[in-house]
Amino acid sequence: MKSESDTRFRLGSKLIILFLLISTIPLTITGFIQFYLARQRIKQDTMNHLYLMSTLKETQLRRWVEDGKRSIRELARRPLIREYTKILTLTDPLDPQHQKLKTKIREEHFNPTLEEERGSLELFILDAENGKILVSSEKKHEGMYREREPYFLEGKNSTFVQNAYYSMLLEQPAMTIATPVKSPDVDVAAVLAARVDLHEMKEIMMQGTELSETEETYLVNRFNFFVTESRFEPDYAHKKGHLYRGGAVSPSKNKRRRSV
C-alpha cells in the first residue's frame, strides 16, 4: 500500500515537471524564432554584401577594361604606327626596311607603352588580310596566324574585348583587347591587339577580401572558366582553369565564397 508521503512526493514531482515544461516550451519556441530570424538576417546581410561587392567589382572592372581600350586606341591612332603598319603589310618580311620598321615599332612604341602603362603583357599587330602577326613585343610570336580569333575578326571593325579564354600558346588563361589600325589612306590595314595582364584583374577581385580570414573573390566567365585565381591557392586558375559545380565553388574547403 502506498503511503501518503509517497503520493505527495509523486504529486510534487509531477508539478515540477509540469512547471518545467510550461517554462521550457515557450523558451524553446522563442529561442528557435530568434535563431531563425538571426540566421535570416545573417543571410540577408551576406547577400547585401555580395550585391554591393559585385557592383563595386563590376564598376572597377569596367573602368579597368575601358582604360585598356582607351590606351590601345591611342596607340593605334599614332601617325607613325599607322604609317609603319601600312608599310609592313606591303613589304616582304625579309626586306631590310620591313625588319627595321618592326624594330622601331617594338622599341619606340610597344616597349615604352608596356613599361609606362600597367595592364598589358604583350602588344602585337596582325595583318587585316590574313591575321598574321606582323610585329609583336614578344618576338617569337611573329609570323603566327590568329585569323579565327574573335579579337581579330571583331577588331577589324571596332575596339573589341575578347572574354577570357585558355591560350594554348601561353598555356594559361588570357584576355585580349583589339582595335583597328587604319592606314594613312583610312583603310583598315591591320589590327592592334593587347594581351591584358589578368594579374591586375585578380588584384581588383581580391581588394577588400584581405580583411577577412576566409573570404575570397574570383571571376568566372559564362562558360565556367576561371578568369582570376583563388586567394588561397595561387596558380589555381592556371592549373584548373575551369569550374563545374554550378556557380562559384571554393577551391579550398570551408572558405567563404562569393560569385560575381
Place this chain on the structure above:
Amino acid sequence: MMNRLGLDPDSVIQVDAGYDMSPFYEREVDIWHGFLTDEVLSAREKGYDVNVILPGYYGVHLYGMTIFTTEKMIRKNPELVERFLRATLRGHRWAIDNPSEAAMLALKYNPELDIEHEKAFMQAIIPLIHTGEDQIGWMEADVWEETHNILLEQGLLEGPLDVDKVYTTEFLQNIYGKN
C-alpha cells in the same frame, strides 16, 4: 601546314618516325610530331625544354576528337544518341572537376600506367576540352570546312563532300539549348 605557309616540303628532309622519340632526344631530327597530351608531356617529363609549334597558330584548324555514329542510329534512335552525348559530356565535366580521380580511373583499367603521367595528361587535356571560349564539345562550321579542304588537298578524299551532312550540332543544340 607547310602548304599553308607556302613552304616547299622538299626544303626539309622527312624521316619515318614511330613512337620511340630517341632520334629526337639524340638530336638526329630537329622536329618531331606529337600530341600536347603525349609526346610533348613525355619530353617535358624527361627534362627537355621543347618548343611547341601548334598547327592552329599557322592556319591549320582541325578537330582532334569527335564522336560519331551511323545515319541509321540517328534516324531510328535519336534519344539514345542524345543521352549518350549527355552522359559523355557529364563525364567530361566530372573529369575536369576531378582530374586526379580521373587519372586514378585510368589506372583501374591499366595498372601499369604511371599515375604522375596520367595526372599531367589530365592537366594538359582539360584546356583542350574546355577552352573557355564555348561550351564543351561545341563545333564550328568553318573548322569542318577547313578539315574537308585539307583532306581534299592531301588526296585523302576521293571528291568533295557536302560538309553540312558529315557532322551535326543538333544534339549539342538540344543539350545546351542553343541555336
